Amino acid sequence: MIPFDWVEPASLKEAVSLLDADDSTVRPISGGTALMLMMKPGFFVPSRLVSLAKIEADYSSIRAGGDGSLRVGAMTSLAELERSAAAIVNFPVMKGALQTLSNIRVRNVARVGGALAHGDPHMDLPPLFATLGARVSVVGPDGTRDIAVEDLYLGYYQTVLKNNELIAEAIVPPLNGARAAYKKITSRSADDWPALNMGVRLEMADANTIKAARVVLGAASERVTRLAQTESLLTGAIVNDGLLKRVSESAAAEARFVSDAHGSAAYKRELLRVYLPRTIKEALS
Numbered sequence: 100m101i102p103f104d105w106v107e108p109a110s111l112k113e114a115v116s117l118l119d120a121d122d123s124t125v126r127p128i129s130g131g132t133a134l135m136l137m138m139k140p141g142f143f144v145p146s147r148l149v150s151l152a153k154i155e156a157d158y159s160s161i162r163a164g165g166d167g168s169l170r171v172g173a174m175t176s177l178a179e180l181e182r183s184a185a186a187i188v189n190f191p192v193m194k195g196a197l198q199t200l201s202n203i204r205v206r207n208v209a210r211v212g213g214a215l216a217h218g219d220p221h222m223d224l225p226p227l228f229a230t231l232g233a234r235v236s237v238v239g240p241d242g243t244r245d246i247a248v249e250d251l252y253l254g255y256y257q258t259v260l261k262n263n264e265l266i267a268e269a270i271v272p273p274l275n276g277a278r279a280a281y282k283k284i285t286s287r288s289a290d291d292w293p294a295l296n297m298g299v300r301l302e303m304a305d306a307n308t309i310k311a312a313r314v315v316l317g318a319a320s321e322r323v324t325r326l327a328q329t330e331s332l333l334t335g336a337i338v339n340d341g342l343l344k345r346v347s348e349s350a351a352a353e354a355r356f357v358s359d360a361h362g363s364a365a366y367k368r369e370l371l372r373v374y375l376p377r378t379i380k381e382a383l384s
């Protein structure tokens with residue numbers, strides 16, 4: 100391995116100052132589960148890694164707001180989030196979704212900030228958080244900006260984050276009675292990377308009428324995508340078999356699919372067509 104600098108700042112502010120706006124070989128490292136895999140074959144060769152392991156403990160905490168919201172520090176491990184009582188009570192969809200994410204060894208080490216910043220479209224946390232309407236707080240040398248999770252991604256492994264910006268925390272707004280479901284469909288073993296993952300969040304006007312909808316797709320496309328046309332078809336609609344059929348056709352036509360090792364674009368389109376009505380039913384059940 101080519102030698103590189105390793106630094107362990109004691110604060111987030113110091114970590115930001117050790118990054119370099121003009122040099123992408125200077126990278127932050129959280130759990131290292133993604134970065135190390137890219138370094139081993141020489142795909143990524145760092146000049147300096149800025150470890151976030153010793154920044155303020157606040158960034159490893161999960162805080163529940165009185166309104167049912169959740170603030171999740173970027174250095175919280177995925178396993179801590181999965182086991183968090185506040186997350187389990189306020190967002191019942193979260194635990195099951197996180198348990199489909201790889202295995203417990205990875206979840207013990209990987210951090211929320213790393214999972215959101217990596218930009219691999221197959222990952223589970225970005226579509227899950229986008230479904231729930233979460234935002235991230237991003238800190239750079241000029242201050243803090245607030246970004247909706249679905250707006251973080253530009254394309255395959257590309258995010259809007261600058262080289263010298265860090266995700267500090269994620270804020271998940273309260274469900275306020277909305278229903279949410281998340282599905283991950285793999286083409287090989289259950290804990291493999293997904294061919295398609297999908298989240299649905301529905302606010303209901305009454306038992307059968309949808310007031311507002313979020314439909315988010317991951318893995319099948321180049322980046323986490325909200326299906327806006329499908330959402331508007333659901334908004335104000337009464338749930339019945341006819342609606343579910345129209346919605347699945349709309350989503351299959353609206354999404355932009357990519358073929359990869361987990362399935363062809365045609366296969367993923369079919370998965371979406373079949374699984375979207377099931378996910379909506381699960382959210383309502």
Ligand SMILES: Cc1cc2nc3c(=O)[nH]c(=O)nc-3n(C[C@H](O)[C@H](O)[C@H](O)COP(=O)(O)OP(=O)(O)OC[C@H]3O[C@@H](n4cnc5c(N)ncnc54)[C@H](O)[C@@H]3O)c2cc1C
Nearest residue numbers: 129130131132133134201209210212213214216222223266
């Ligand atoms: C065997 C295996 C199976 C997996 N299966 C799945 C799966 O099924 N579903 C899934 O979702 N994921 C899966 N993963 C991926 C795993 O979720 C990611 O590797 C992990 O989430 C990355 O988090 P990390 O803390 O280790 O990030 P790191 O490796 O530390 O960093 C990842 C990227 O984010 C940047 N970064 C880190 N922290 C920050 C921050 N706070 N602000 C800005 N940038 C930051 C780094 O510079 C790097 O570019 C799997 C991983 C492995 C090894």
